[in-house]
Amino acid sequence: MRKLKLIWDFRGPNAHKIAEHHEIHLKQYIQLEKLDILITGIExxxxxxxxxxxxxNESNMPSVRDALKPHRGTVFTE
Structure with missing residues (x-):
């Protein structure tokens, strides 16, 4: 099954800290919704x-996209 990388962009002098904080919320959402998602991160x-x-997973993308409103996405390759 194809995997998609959903991305949230942060800009400015505090971008790194904001991205770190956003990842915490992504992990909380995964736990609350009991999703089978193992990969999160910041870059x-x-x-x-x-x-x-x-x-x-591509099949989960529409519900996650609608709930969390990522800025963009791309196909994930390991």
Missing amino acids: DINDNHSIAFMVV
């Missing part, structure tokens, strides 16, 4: 741009 794109992300 620094540059000093003023960081992302938080979660990887979902």
